[in-house]
Every structure is written in structure tokens, then in C-alpha cells.
Amino acid sequence: MEYKSLEWVTDSNKVRMLDQRLLPAKVEYLEYDNARDVATAIKDMVIRGAPAIGAAAAYGLAVEMCLQNDSELDELLAEYKKADEILRQSRPTAVNLFWALDRMYKVVKNKDYSDAKGLIDRVLNEAHAIAEQDVEICRKIGLNALELIPENAQAIHHCNTGGLATVGYGTALGIIRTAHEHGRKISVLVDETRPRLQGARLTSWELKQMQIPHKLIVDGASGFYMKQGKVDFCVVGCDRVAANGDTANKIGTYNLALVAHAHNIPFYVAGPMSTIDLMTATGDEIDIEEREEDEVVYVGNERIAPEGIDVGNPAFDVTPADYITAIITEKGIVRPPFKQNLRALFD
Secondary structure: OOOOOEEEEOOOOEEEEEOOOOOOOOOOEEEEOOHHHHHHHHHOOOOOOHHHHHHHHHHHHHHHHHHOOOOOHHHHHHHHHHHHHHHHOOOOOOHHHHHHHHHHHHHHHHOOOOOHHHHHHHHHHHHHHHHHHHHHHHHHHHHHHHHHOOOEEEEEEOOOOOOOOOOOOOOHHHHHHHHHHOOOEEEEEEEOOOOOOHHHHHHHHHHHHHOOOEEEEOHHHHHHHHHOOOOOEEEEOOOEEEOOOOEEEEOOHHHHHHHHHHOOOOEEEEOOHHHEEOOOOOHHHOOOOEOOOHHHHEEOOEEOOOOOOOOOOEOEEEEOHHHOOEEEEOOEEEOOOHHHHHHHHHO
16 A cells, blocks of 8 residues: 655645554545644644654645745745744654754745745745655665664564654664565564554554564563564664764653663664754753653543543653664764764764
């Protein structure tokens, strides 16, 4: 099945998103024509995954500009600033959101346009560029990782980092896809990824579309399979990488890294350069999103916990750099010491 996390609808100047809340039971696309609704879609996880969130935010600005196309230039610039602020409030942890919005703002600030139409064209073209480049970046990440993947291997993957979490192809899941496409005999143990079950719902669905062998396991089963010698490496995505290599990713990633470290199993992080945040010194400075308790106490429409209890629901955790074997980007593989080697990528 062909599917896209998001795409631009030229005829109507809308952005179309695959509603990931409904998968795997239903494949349904929603269309948005203003920034506020795009921000809500990001917050409510219609679309999720750091690279996809960045592209969605860029298109959120584009739809708002198209919606306001009858405005004078000064009015349009004022609406742009309002839309930018709304989108920045949607989710705090994924740095790609802010990276994309900052990149879009550079286009606006350059002022190489003379009227409202020129501004709209520049904003839309930059959103398209962000989306197109994401697919190419993901393919490069997969190719760079090939040297790390044995001819016969079983990986553990946490959360979802495939075409659903990006504009196309995927980061960590893209590495698995690349290995499969290059003839490696690779299979995957898929963490269910509580509480929103992105592994069970999304990663298994994507792997099934690609006909890659996999087995769904509960989050707490990783140590069991590692102890049996059935795991060759772990590979996960990232929502923000601090300057020292500490990495924020979906809750449960830290637990998986600790277990992999105890069993001397390589733990790889995959992500684009845009996810590396050299302005954040360590993981202690990363703002961790706390989500509503219903995600934990309900599975579907069924409540599984007593009423009136305290619930903690951090959406992410931070894996210290000491537990990361390598970080795989479109520019290459980065190994410790991360503080020096991550900066060298940009230098």
C-alpha cells in the first residue's frame, strides 16, 4: 500500500495528513487550511515523529499564507507572526519543529519579495523544499548505516520512525528498510511502545507493508530476548540530541538503552542533522512534554486503572550519551566523544 504521512494539495492549497490515531484499523486522510488546525493536528498526534512535525509546521505556515492571500503585505506579515507563534506552542520537545519554523522565518526575513504573492510563493516553496529534502536525508541515513548492519541480523526498534514519522522513508526504520532492500536478512523485534502503542499500531503496520519479518513484543520483554542472544543491535530515532550526545526520544528509550548496555549490545540513534541541538548543552536542559493521563489509564475506550489515582505521563525520556554506541545522520556516523564529533559535523 502506498501511503504518505503528509502532502500538499495544490488544487485547494491545503495540507493533507494521514490520521495516525486511526491506524492500523483505518487509513484516513484529513486536510487542513489554516495554521491553528495544523498546530492542533500536531498536538493531538494526527501527525507525529520529529521530521514529520517539522514539515507539518512548515506547511502550517504555508496554508495560513494561502488562506490570507487577499491581504496586503504588511497584514500578511502580521498574520505570519501569529501563525508562527501558534505552531511553536504545539509540542515542546522535538527540535525539528523549531528548526523548521526558524528556517521558514529566514525566508521571510530576507525580504526578497515585493508583494503578498511573492511572500506566499517563497513560503510555500520553502515548505516544499523542507519536505523534499527530508526524504533524501532519510535515504542517506539508511545508506550510511549499512556498514553497521550484519548480513543476518535481528534488531529491536522502539516507537515508530518510518515513513509515518517522516515525510517519507524513515530514519531508524529507514535503516532497517535500507538493509532489507540491499539483501540483508533482517528481522525486527518491535516494542509495542506504551502508552500510545506506536510500535504495535504503526511500526508493525509499516513493516507489514514492506514485508519485513518482525515480531511484536511488550516493552518489558527486551531483556528477555537479549539474554537469549536474539538481539544483534537496537536502533531508535530521536526528537532532540543535545551537544554532548544525550538524546531525547519516546518514553521507554532510556530503559531499552540500559538493558542493551547491560548485555553489551550496540545501541544506535538515527536522525537528521536538524535534530541535533548544539545550543542545548546536555539532556538535563531538554523540556520534556507531559501529556494527559487518559493516554495511560485508557486503552482505546476501555479504562484499565481505578478512578482517582495519580498518573504520570512523560512523552519522552533522555538517554545519556554514555549508553549510545553511535548516532547516524545524513552526513555520516558519529561515534564518541560526541561533544567534539557532533560539533565537527557542523564545522
